[in-house]
Amino acid sequence: MAAVAAVQPGAPLHAQEAEGRHYDIPAGGLTEVLKRFGVESGLLLSFSTELTAGLHSPGLQGRYSTASALRELLGRSGLEAVPQAGGYLLRRAAAPAGGETRLAPVTVTAQTGGESAWGPVEGYAAKRSATGTKTDTPIIETPQSISVVTADYAEAIGATTLKEALSYTPSINIAPYGTDSRYDWIYLRGFDGYASTYLDGLPLRNTGSLSVWRTENYNLERFEVLRGPSSVLYGQNSPGGVINVVSKRPTDKPLRELQVQVGEDSRKQVAGDFSGPVDGDGKLLYRLTALVKDAEFPAGDMADDRHFIAPSLTWRPSGDTSLTLLSHFMRDRGGVYTRVAPQAGTLLPNPNGRIPSSNYLSEPDFNQFDQDQWMLGYILEHRPGDTWTLRQNARYSHMEVDYWQAATGRFVQVDAGDPDNPANFRRRYLTVNGTRSDDSSFVIDNQAEGRLEFGGSEHTLLIGLDHQQTRFDEASYYSVTASSIDIYRPTYGTRLAIPDPYADSDIKLRQTGLYLQDQIKFGGHWVAxxxxxxxxxxxxxxxxxxxxxxxxxxxQFTGRAGLVYLAPNGLAPYVSYAESFVPNVATDPLTGKPFDPETGRQYEIGLRYQPPGRGDSYSVAAFDLRRRNYITYDAYYVPKQRGEVTVRGLEFEAQIQPVRRMNLVLSYSLTPKAEVTRSSNPDEIGKQANPVSRHQASAWADYRFAGGFKAGLGARYVGSNRGYNEATPRKVPAYTVFDAMIGYDFARWSLALNARNVTDKTYYSQCGYGLCYFGDERKVFATAAYRW
Incomplete structure (x- = not known):
């Protein structure tokens, strides 16, 4: 059998040979890779599948002439390409000069379309990612657990926030503090991911306050999670991993979309996405994404409004050089919506009865969360030859936050003489929290990527130097007993005073990192x-x-090592070791010197499976993760660097197409151990430091009928936990919530109705410090999109 592809219009072969072409062909079986190359190059390739059966090709990424492209694709296959009749014939390199037996070629139609690690994905199963290596690498060749949530999948499950997009991802806790409108609280493998969010590979550095960089789902192509320590590529980071989201970028082909969304809580949203070439030869491309949301929170008559715009531009003066400018401006205006109540009346009994989850225990007229942020950056790439590619990614960001909230405090003691009097369990003090900040950040990442061959092996060498400067100019406010509220029949309108700040700091953080990485392919099937x-x-x-x-x-020095075996049947077992670090901003009172950095280390073994000829993807991973040298406090509240937490777990994830037009996504996490193994406080040893559930599972399935109708249903299960340091007097119950989607696609229209937590189940995401945090209630909205 042979693959034959027609020459693409407007791309004469002599012009391709003189100027070269840019290819993005993933590694895989040699037969399928050559079919793909024939389509993209416009070349006529003739070959027998008996020659290519069972052989693997490294794929093709970058700009190549026809001759160099064929050499790269064939690698060490033992085959060569010789010109014949306006095309090329593949034959064995050691074949005799005469008397060859050539099989008759058969025409095969190859599928077009490709995937870039920084671009959109058709469907739900991504095959490539740059988050784990900073190079365009097949996920199956990456020796660490990675999940990629595509824009199509996020839209199907009704995800309008970052945490919702990751809600079906293994080992992710998307709501450790329940419903919270301020930003996305996310835990990865049992550790806080507060400082581990990245946009286009560059950090969105947070400081620990409530000034947090935000993202807009409508402007994102991919949501990626690299689980485990990742400091070798990204510098200081949580040991739990990295969340990297990828912005929409200008496209070669015209793209036009208008979208209208309406839903509960007076939700009205209009969005648009426009892209395409500016000039006739495609050297200048643009994209403009914009969104306006006018909504309210479910309680308190508080606004939940957003204005967002993201213009971007790509300039390609030649086939070897490109410059992409990325920017956005976001303005959020609204209140603060959290769902929290005392343990007495939720997890525990209260003589006055159970507290309704719909009770909003705050002062809506006082609460405010206003945030303005803008970012301007660029991605510059130049290929000086066939071997090296130079990149520079940079971004400047600015954010201003004005935040005020009345939060529930301790019970008001009405009858000191009778501690059991029900009146002592009816009112709670309200405390005032506030932040005013003016933050800015500049980050730059310089990379040199070389694709080399020596010693019988293929190397993708990455040399990088990155630098970041972040300034947090913030004042924080707190008042212990500003007022009180009846937790069973709350009334609002009390005027609260703004307290004096308890902290007012100007913090400057600088970090410079020099890194080196080598991805080595050897022996036909191994990748180190x-x-x-x-x-x-x-x-x-x-x-x-x-x-x-x-x-x-x-x-601090950090290291990483991993090994993958690529079996011909699509299986890819791997083993890896990785490290992380985070500076400790504290001083040892005994020595007067700063504490050493907190560190993390992880051992992981895993297995991936991508059945040949199918778009399915399966992965399983087992890990041993430790956070070390964090600060703990002894009985006299003296800080000591003796903390260690050990987390061990098993993860499973699959994206499957069981039948045509059906998608099935499955995930499961088992975390049998997530506990403190060393501490200055002996009472902490053996207890869970964070609320981690032993079992967590999810499943989503959707089907697109031939007539355009579509429907989907999902379930998310989270097992019980014991809260922070197992401080809750009883377990926080397990829960299961269901999500659903129905829709209809016709002509250029797409209609969908999404519901998250369809049954409006009341549940607690976790309890701790005398409080319980309710999870998200039901959310229903309809979306209409027109594309042309």
């Missing part, structure tokens, strides 16, 4: 990934209230 990085970090803190200055510097 080796990496190392050295970081220099400096933190300067100007305390305005205390009129004090402090400085801290840290240096």
């Amino acid at each position: 990934t080796l990496g190392g990085r050295y970081d220099w970090a400096k933190v300067e803190n100007h305390d305005r209230l205390g009129n004090a200055e402090s400085r801290q510097t840290d240096e």
Whole structure:
């Protein structure tokens, strides 16, 4: 059998040979890779599948002439391509000069379309990612657990926020603090991911306050999770992993979409996405994504409004050079919507009865969350030859936040003489929390990627130097007993005073990292990934209230190693080791010197399976993850660097198409151990530091009927937990919630009705410190999109 592809219009073969073409062909079986190359190059390829059966090709990424492309594709297959009749014939390189027996070629129609690690994905199963290597790498060749949520999948499950997009992803806790409109609280493999969010591979660095960079789902192509320590590529990070989201970018082909969305809580939203070439030869491309949302929160008559616009531009002066400008402006105006209540009346009995989950225990007229942020950055790429590619990614960001909230505090004691009097369990004090901030960040990442061959192996070598400067200019406010509220029959309207700040600081963080990575293919089936990085970090803190200055510097080396075996049947077992670090912004009172950085390390073994000729993807991983050298406090509240948490778990994930037009996504997490193994406080040892459920599972299935109708149903199960440090007097119950979608696609229209938590189940995401946090209630909205 042979693959034959017609020459594409407007791409004469002599022009391709002189200028070269840019290819993005993933690794895979040689037969399928050559079919894909024939379509993209416009070349006539003739070959017998008896020659290519069972052989693997590394694929093709970058700009190549026809001759160099064929050499790269064939690699060490033992085959060569010789010109014949306006095309090429593949034959064995060691074949005799005469007397060859040639099989008659058969025409095969190859499918077009490709996937880039930084681009959109058709369907639900991504095959490539750059989050795990910073290079365009097949996921099956990456020796670490990765999940990719595509834009199509996020839209199907009705995800309008980052945490909702990751709600079907294994080992992810999307709501450790329940419903919270301020930002997306996310835990990865049992650890806080607060400082581990990235946009287009560059950090969205947060400081620990409520000034947090936000993202807009409508402007994103991919939501990616790299689980486990990742400091070799990204510098200081949580040991739980990295969340990297990828922005929409200009497209070669015209794209036009208008979208209208309406739903509960007076939700009205209009969005648009437009892209395509500006000039006739496609050297200048544009994209404009915009959104306006006018909505309210379910309680308190508080606004939940957003204005968002993201213009971007790509300039390609030649086939070897491209410059993409990315920017966005986001303005959020609204209140603060959290669902929290005392344990007495939720998890535990209260003499006054159970507290309704719909009760909003705050002051809606006082609450406010206003945030303005804008970002401007670029991605510059140049290929000086066939071997090396140079990249520079940079971004400047600015954010202003004005946040105020009345939060529930302790019970108001009405009758001191009778502690069991029901009146003592009816009212709660309200405390005032607030933040005013003016933050900015500049990050730059310089990379040199080389594709080399020596010693019988293929190397993808990455040399990088990144730098970030982030400034947090913030004042924080707190008042213990500003007012009180009846938790069973709340009334609103109490005027609350703004307290004096308890902290007012100007914090500057600088980090520079030098890293090296080598992805080595050898022996026909093996891929080794080796990496190392050295970081220099400096933190300067100007305390305005205390009129004090402090400085801290840290240096840290982190390493990474992994090995994958690519079996011909699509199986890919792997093993890996990875490290992370986070500077400790604290001083040892005994020595007067800063504490050493907190570190993380992980051992992981896994198995991936991508059946040949199918779009399905399966993965399973087992890991041993440890967070070390974090600060704990002894009985006298003296800080000591003795903390260690060990998390061990097993994960499974699958994206399957059981039958045509059907998608099935499955995930399961087993975490049998997530506990403190070392601490200055002996009472903490053996307990869970964070609320981690032993079992977590999810399933989503949708089907698209021939007439255009579509429907989907999902379920998310989260097992019980014991809260922070197992401080709750009883287990937080397990829960299961269901999501659904129905829709209809016709002509250029797409209609959908989404519902999350269809049954409006009341549940607690976790309990701790005398409080319980309710999970998200039902959300229903309809979307109409017109594309032309």
